[in-house]
Structures are given as structure tokens and as C-alpha cells.
Amino acid sequence: MATNGGFTGKMLYVDLSTRKIEARETGTEEELRMWVGCSGLGLHLLASMIRPGMEFLEPDSPMILINGPLTGTAVPQSSNWAIVNLRQQAGYHPGFSFGHGFFGARLKHAGWDGIVVVGASPSPVYLWIDDSKVEIQDASKYWGTDTFACNRKLREDLGDPQRISVACIGPGGEELLAGGVVRADLAYSAGTAAPGTLWGSKKLKAIAVRGTGLVPLAHPGEFLAVANEWRNTQWNHKVTPEMKAMHTVQHDPRYAKHRNPAGQSQPVKNMSEYLERGGAQPEEGEWKFRPVGSFNCEMACHFETNIPSGPFAGLYATGYSPSVIGSMHGIYDRGIAMGLTTHLDELGLHESEVPSAMSMVMEAYNTERLTQEQCNGLDLSWGNWQSTLQLLDMTLHREGIGAIIAKGIKATAEELGLQDLAVHIKGSGFHGQYQINHPAMLFASVVAGGGPRWEVSNRLFLTEGEPDLGYEAPLNPDDPTYGEVAAKAVYEGQKKKTWEDDLGVCYFAMQGYTGIFDLETRSLMAATGWTGFTRDEAMMAGERFINLQRMVSLYLGYKPEFDYDVSQRLMDAIPTGPGKGRSLKKYFDMWRDEYYQLLGWSTKTGAPSRAALRRVGLQNYMVGK
Numbered sequence: 001m002a003t004n005g006g007f008t009g010k011m012l013y014v015d016l017s018t019r020k021i022e023a024r025e026t027g028t029e030e031e032l033r034m035w036v037g038c039s040g041l042g043l044h045l046l047a048s049m050i051r052p053g054m055e056f057l058e059p060d061s062p063m064i065l066i067n068g069p070l071t072g073t074a075v076p077q078s079s080n081w082a083i084v085n086l087r088q089q090a091g092y093h094p095g096f097s098f099g100h101g102f103f104g105a106r107l108k109h110a111g112w113d114g115i116v117v118v119g120a121s122p123s124p125v126y127l128w129i130d131d132s133k134v135e136i137q138d139a140s141k142y143w144g145t146d147t148f149a150c151n152r153k154l155r156e157d158l159g160d161p162q163r164i165s166v167a168c169i170g171p172g173g174e175e176l177l178a179g180g181v182v183r184a185d186l187a188y189s190a191g192t193a194a195p196g197t198l199w200g201s202k203k204l205k206a207i208a209v210r211g212t213g214l215v216p217l218a219h220p221g222e223f224l225a226v227a228n229e230w231r232n233t234q235w236n237h238k239v240t241p242e243m244k245a246m247h248t249v250q251h252d253p254r255y256a257k258h259r260n261p262a263g264q265s266q267p268v269k270n271m272s273e274y275l276e277r278g279g280a281q282p283e284e285g286e287w288k289f290r291p292v293g294s295f296n297c298e299m300a301c302h303f304e305t306n307i308p309s310g311p312f313a314g315l316y317a318t319g320y321s322p323s324v325i326g327s328m329h330g331i332y333d334r335g336i337a338m339g340l341t342t343h344l345d346e347l348g349l350h351e352s353e354v355p356s357a358m359s360m361v362m363e364a365y366n367t368e369r370l371t372q373e374q375c376n377g378l379d380l381s382w383g384n385w386q387s388t389l390q391l392l393d394m395t396l397h398r399e400g401i402g403a404i405i406a407k408g409i410k411a412t413a414e415e416l417g418l419q420d421l422a423v424h425i426k427g428s429g430f431h432g433q434y435q436i437n438h439p440a441m442l443f444a445s446v447v448a449g450g451g452p453r454w455e456v457s458n459r460l461f462l463t464e465g466e467p468d469l470g471y472e473a474p475l476n477p478d479d480p481t482y483g484e485v486a487a488k489a490v491y492e493g494q495k496k497k498t499w500e501d502d503l504g505v506c507y508f509a510m511q512g513y514t515g516i517f518d519l520e521t522r523s524l525m526a527a528t529g530w531t532g533f534t535r536d537e538a539m540m541a542g543e544r545f546i547n548l549q550r551m552v553s554l555y556l557g558y559k560p561e562f563d564y565d566v567s568q569r570l571m572d573a574i575p576t577g578p579g580k581g582r583s584l585k586k587y588f589d590m591w592r593d594e595y596y597q598l599l600g601w602s603t604k605t606g607a608p609s610r611a612a613l614r615r616v617g618l619q620n621y622m623v624g625k
């Protein structure tokens with residue numbers, strides 16, 4: 001046992017080709033302290049398993065599902081788990097997808113820090129983890145079912161639906177569509193880096209887990225006292241009720257217009273147009289919605305919503321909010337947008353690939369770049385939700401133009417000659433609803449070492465700032481000093497966020513609170529028994545992670561020019577609305593140079609200097625098998 005607590009000390013290794021199951025030590029004490037957990041430890045494991053030329057969908061491509069040291073404990077919102085794998089798009093980046101709900105906590109309570117799956121089964125299977133008992137079971141009867149049906153049926157069949165968590169893929173992942181997600185506990189997707197497509201290639205339909213134990217803690221009394229302090233800090237702070245109210249407002253159709261806050265221009269229709277205020281309109285009818293919490297979560301930002309009227313009347317939508325398949329397809333009816341989003345969740349698809357490719361095709365149709373005949377007779381006029389549904393179905397079955405869209409936005413743009421209409425970062429769809437108004441936030445997504453994703457706290461840009469980093473208010477894109485301060489803020493914010501992503505705690509429990517570093521590090525020490533873990537060590541863990549991401553990227557073929565592989569629409573100035581004139585292009589070169597210099601990386605090659613690697617303790621680190 002590497003530590004006295006926080007970790008269970010055991011990882012599950014499953015080879016689906018040989019059907020071998022074994023338990024291995026999670027890591028040495030030194031490894032755990034360097035990489036902490038979730039995305040950090042997962043990246044370290046991935047770095048040791050890859051080899052040159054390894055493809056995302058080849059059988060050896062690893063799937064690492066991993067908890068943090070605080071997952072499943074008494075600290076608030078300790079529900080986070082991560083999936084780490086190669087990326088499907090921007091394949092030179094490692095990929096990270098985060099999930100919430102109860103799945104990670106139950107896995108930890110079953111005695112496992114995580115699961116590594118390699119190989120591929122010839123027929124559909126699921127993993128059944130019942131505390132220490134682990135079995136590979138036949139999943140033929142669940143193959144083809146949607147993520148909701150599979151979740152419910154599997155839990156019922158296993159005979160203890162209230163205490164079992166299921167993470168599973170839908171038909172989208174099974175059919176190897178681009179951007180397949182893993183859905184857990186009905187409401188939660190882990191999907192940024194297409195883990196569902198990877199599961200589909202391994203014929204892994206689901207993982208079911210029941211855990212009846214507790215997370216071991218080195219100093220339980222001290223840990224509970226810090227957890228309590230954390231909860232009080234959170235709920236005594238004005239940020240928390242505001243954040244909770246914001247989540248409710250986001251889901252309450254009567255306030256739908258507030259989804260687009262003042263001072264922001266909202267891109268719609270594949271970012272070919274902007275609305276000054278709010279794409280979704282308040283709807284008639286009696287809307288019923290209730291919050292759906294995660295493990296140990298009082299914030300409860302995910303909702304179950306009953307759609308009261310329209311073509312999807314009676315449907316229960318479960319999740320965060322309508323996705324790109326609404327306003328980016330010119331669909332502003334909230335009930336219809338939620339119905340379509342729920343269908344995407346059933347299929348287990350992320351908005352960044354298939355829906356983004358569809359909105360690009362719709363723009364091509366609406367600007368007469370594609371004919372109705374080329375679209376297999378579909379009328380793809382903006383807002384035609386029936387055609388959106390049909391196109392999704394054709395994509396799932398790889399029929400007509402759907403066979404192209406199934407490959408994702410980059411391949412679709414190339415095959416149809418629509419590169420100028422592809423809204424993407426490094427070949428991944430990126431609708432940038434919030435980021436487009438904050439060039440620094442967009443910049444953070446471009447330089448994110450895990451490919452386009454949120455690697456920096458949103459609060460630095462949107463609402464409260466990050467007081468523990470010295471930002472008492474969010475950066476203001478209209479402030480004359482914005483250009484000078486933003487690159488440093490992204491660098492500091494990325495270190496903090498990536499450290500926090502290691503812990504196994506939801507970011508809504510960590511953003512914007514004064515003294516949060518102290519609570520995080522004291523919790524970690526009380527859980528693990530480590531001593532002297534300071535704020536500086538936490539920030540160093542973040543910087544080490546950022547460097548390893550870059551080392552893995554270089555190993556996988558990253559080139560500096562890829563930093564500029566960004567849709568022109570994301571670079572150009574916003575043409576209209578409150579955010580008019582804000583543009584990433586204006587700052588990009590200056591910010592990139594400064595960001596690289598802060599990290600000690602070459603602006604020419606993108607590689608970390610020896611001094612940079614020495615600073616984070618990676619001077620002797622070897623990536624690859």
C-alpha cells in the first residue's frame with residue numbers, strides 16, 4: 001500500500017482480448033504525490049502505455065478510467081472521475097473526459113482507484129464490479145440499446161438498481177461514430193475525447209459497479225473537520241447561492257433569455273450569425289424540472305426536465321442544458337432543442353463532432369453550397385428539426401451524406417470541400433458560445449494540452465475571478481490592459497485548474513473561493529497522511545501535468561503550426577452585438593509567445609526546455625513503452 005489513505009491502492013487491469021483480469025498497485029508513493037489522481041495519474045499511466053504510431057481505435061489503445069484521492073469522500077461534490085485515452089481528433093493530444101454522478105464514488109467504495117482496459121472483445125461485453133469480485137459478462141442483449149435503456153435494464157437485471165451505478169455507451173459509440181461519449185447514472189456524460197467510440201471499438205458496452213466499502217483515510221477525524229470547513233466556506237460564500245440560482249435559471253424556460261448574459265454576443269447557425277440576447281425563447285406550458293445531484297453534492301447543476309408541449313411533450317430530458325443541436329442548427333424552441341439533445345444523449349454522442357458537422361452541412365445547404373440532392377433529398381433549412389432528426393438517423397446508419405458526417409467535422413469538411421465553414425479548434429468542433437466573447441478564454445482552449453477543452457477556471461473570465469490567484473474580479477475583455485494580463489492569467493489559471501482536476505472533486509466546489517488552496521491541500525494531507533503539501537506543490541503539480549501533456553503530444557506528432565489550426569470564425573472579430581470587435585486574432589501571437597515563455601517552452605519547436613523539465617521534476621521522464 002503506497003499511502004495510508006485517499007487511494008484504495010488498487011487498479012483493475014482488464015484485457016478484453018485475452019479476458020485476463022488482474023489487480024495492480026495504483027502507484028508508488030512518489031508517483032501518487034507527483035501525479036495526484038484523475039487526469040494527472042491517468043496521463044502518467046497513458047504515457048507509459050503508448051508507443052509510436054499507436055492509433056486511437058486499435059485494440060492496444062488504452063482506456064483509463066480513474067478516480068482522484070478525494071473521490072467518494074466527505075468533501076463537497078467529491079464525485080469526479082476521469083477517462084484518459086488517445087484522442088480521436090487532434091490525435092497528437094492526449095484526451096481527457098470527466099464524469100460526475102455516483103459512478104466514480106461507487107467504484108472507489110468497491111475498492112478500486114480506477115480501471116485500465118486494453119484489447120478488444122469479439123462480441124459485446126460489460127464489466128460487472130461487485131466490490132472485489134470482477135467479471136466480464138455477455139452484453140449481447142444490451143447492444144443496440146440507448147444509454148438510458150441500457151442503464152436502467154442492466155441495473156434491474158443485476159438486481160439492486162438503487163445501489164448499482166452503470167456507465168455505458170449508446171448506439172453512436174457502438175457504431176464508431178466520431179465523438180461517442182460514456183454516459184453514467186443517466187444524467188452525466190464523459191465525452192470530450194470520444195471515450196464512447198473507444199469503448200465501442202472494444203465492444204465494451206457498459207461497466208456496472210456496486211461498492212459497499214469506504215475510502216480509507218489516514219486521519220479520519222481531521223479529514224471530516226476539513227471537509228466540514230470546506231462545506232461551510234462554500235455555502236457561506238455569496239458565489240454559491242448565486243451559482244446554484246444560475247443553474248436553476250439555466251434550466252427554467254421562463255428565464256431562458258438569461259442564458260445569454262448581458263455583454264455577450266451569442267453565435268447561432270454554425271456561427272454564421274449572432275444574436276444580441278438569448279437564442280432560446282421562453283416556452284408556454286407547465287414546465288417541471290428537478291435538480292439531479294451527484295455524490296455528496298448540494299449544488300446539483302444537472303436537471304431532469306419534463307417537456308410540457310410541442311413535438312417532444314412528455315419527454316424527460318436529463319442533463320445540463322440544450323446543446324449545439326439547438327441554436328447552432330437555428331432551432332430556438334427550447335422544448336425541441338431539449339428533445340433533440342436528449343436524443344443525442346440516448347445515442348451517446350458529444351456535440352463537438354456529429355452535431356457540429358451537421359450544422360456546417362446545414363450552412364452549406366442554406367448558402368447553396370450543397371444542393372438538396374447532395375443532402376439526399378433533405379430540406380436542411382435552418383430550424384428544420386425534423387430534418388435534423390432524419391440526418392442523425394442517416395448518420396447513425398451511415399446512409400448517404402450521413403456516412404460522411406459520421407466521421408466527424410474535420411473529415412466532413414474535407415470530403416465536401418467546406419473547410420471554410422468548419423467551426424473547429426485543431427479539427428474538433430468547437431461552438432464557443434461563451435469563449436467567443438472572451439478571447440483569452442478562447443486562447444485557453446487553443447493552448448489546452450488535452451486538445452480543445454476547458455483547462456482554465458471559467459471564473460477567471462465569466463463571473464467572480466479567482467481570488468486565490470490574486471484575481472478578485474474576472475478579466476474584462478474591454479479593459480485596456482486585457483492584452484497585457486491575459487496570457488499570464490491563462491498560465492496561472494491552467495495550473496490551478498489542472499491540479500484541481502486531479503483531486504476527484506467537481507470544479508463548482510473549487511472555483512472562486514478565497515482560501516480554497518488551503519482546503520484542498522489540507523484535505524489531501526488528511527486523506528493520504530502526506531505532510532507539507534503546500535499551495536506551491538499544488539501549483540507545481542499543475543505545471544508538471546501541463547509539461548507532460550506537451551511531452552506526450554510531441555511523442556504523438558505535435559508540431560508548433562498546429563497551434564494555428566483554428567477556424568477563422570473563432571479568430572475573427574465578433575461582427576455584431578455587445579461583444580462586437582472582440583477578436584482572438586488581435587492577441588494570438590503575443591499571447592502564445594508569452595505563454596510559452598512562462599512555461600519555459602521554445603516558441604519555435606513547442607518543446608519544453610531542460611530547465612523547464614527540471615523545474616517540474618521531469619528531466620529524466622521517458623514517454624512511451
Ligand code: SF4
Nearest residue numbers: 100294297299301506
Ligand atoms: S455541481 Fe453538478 S457536476 Fe458538480 S457534482 Fe454537483 S451535479 Fe455534479
